Amino acid sequence: MHEQENPCDRTLGYALATDMIGFYPSTAVTIPLAAWLFGYRSPLGLVAATVIVIGVIWLIFDYGMSQDFPAGRLWQE
């Protein structure tokens, strides 16, 4: 019997990426990657969803509420 994996482990990768390379780059990779891995294969849908979600997040949080997201520690040195 194989060991069951804790689902939260996988989200950790995304959190670490956000911390290191910044929120927007890692989100732009994570949304299509996760959806593709779990079986959603339409390229147009992947691109459209990613662009719309990031655009809306930017509009509401960055532009509307001036909430800053992590810019990434790697670039800050």
Next chain:
Amino acid sequence: MYSDLLGALPEVFGLANFAAIVIGVIAGIVVGAMPGLSAAMAISVLVPFTFGLEPLVALGLMAGIYNGAMYGGAIPAVLLRIPGTPAAVATTFDGYPMAQKGEGGFALQVAVVSSSIGGIASAFALMLLAPPLSKVTLLFGPSEVFWVAVFGLASIIFLLGGNPIKGLISACFGVFVSVVGSDPIYGNDRYTFGQPELLDGINIVILLVGLYALPPVIDLLETPVKTDGVNSSKLGTEPIWRALPRMSHFWKTWIRSSIIGIWIGILPGAGGSMAAFMSYYEARRSSKTPDTWGNGEPEGVAEAETANNADTASALIPALTLGIPGTAVAAFMLGGLLVHGLQPGPMLFQDNPDVVFGFMWQFLFGAILLVLLGGALATNSFARLLNLPRPLLGSVIIVLMLIGVYSINGRMFDVYLMLGFGEIGWVMDKLRFPLPPVVLGLILGGFAEENLRLALRIGRGDWMILFANTTSLVLVALTVAVVLGPMINRRIQASRSEDATS
């Protein structure tokens, strides 16, 4: 006492506040209809968006989502035998057989009307019970508040069922989490391990997202739902005014399940699914024709749907007056109140009557809107929601949840903390430790500690101050009853079954 209630009414009809309820109800129905998405998850995603909103707009959205989701779960439950939310499991028992008989449309109409009635009853219970209760709790001194916290913890450990020892361990973990941070009186650091981020203690929303919201999203990603779609011809929907007379003899069912739902909602930790199951079995037991149950008895749908909506507003009765949430969703709502600097408790009723009483009205209007929106929009169009691409949806929700936790304090530390709680929660779930006591332990642990120490200061260190007045003694007696009650009950039942066998 109730004049503030009327005073808050004009506020609720403000454009933004009312629009929030409408949007909330629609969003809630959509969320509920998607198997795998729950009200708790939707509200946790919503929390960051509410930072920039007025408190009433934010709360209206939450109230609408809560009510909408409890009905929305019935749509796939009836049409496909897939409960949209855990609370809709009991709806599948009779809803799906009805759909197979070509009465799916009627089943959904029964569901929407019953949900609405349950929600309205619950909102009235909140309006009638919370204000007098807040007057009583206003008179509570530190030692009484300490005993209320102990009572709340004892009832969730011993009344939930399951293993009380495991419940106790879960609660202790929650209390331990509440201890982290700087000491409320002396200000020295406790279990912060030199991390400045831990000085203020751990925000309840972080724990809630880790334990309750994140795991089901990952589930959503991993488990595909295959549906053949629903063909519209077998629904057999007729206009609602023609369907209503056929429901008129349900009034007894509606009253009974409303009462059961309201009661379950008030009890800490027990949520919509327990309310739906309890009232379903209660109704089947008392029915004259128990054979028809499970074979498409419309009353069964009415029963389950009334009850799972009747626990929504009533869960806020102890939440608003004492700070003890009745359900996980109510705990999220408490978190939402705290985000806006509104500390639940009796003072909230005095300092912010507009918000508290407006919130109650929003529950009422949310429930009323449910029948209008759900009745008009539901049935066929909503069944198509099941065909939304789940992997895409899941990954977007994960992003929104991370934003939510990050933006509470604007730091990544909280995100890692949330994942850590997710990890612990996962292990606890595997070992069958109950999760609600953890949440209540965190909320009530801080309460209990602060008030115990305050009481001891007033009593100059004499522990007898805790037993010095009647209210405290009543609360102590209630706590003892909650602890010993189930044990004695088991003993009696055991001796009875022995008698029967001998």
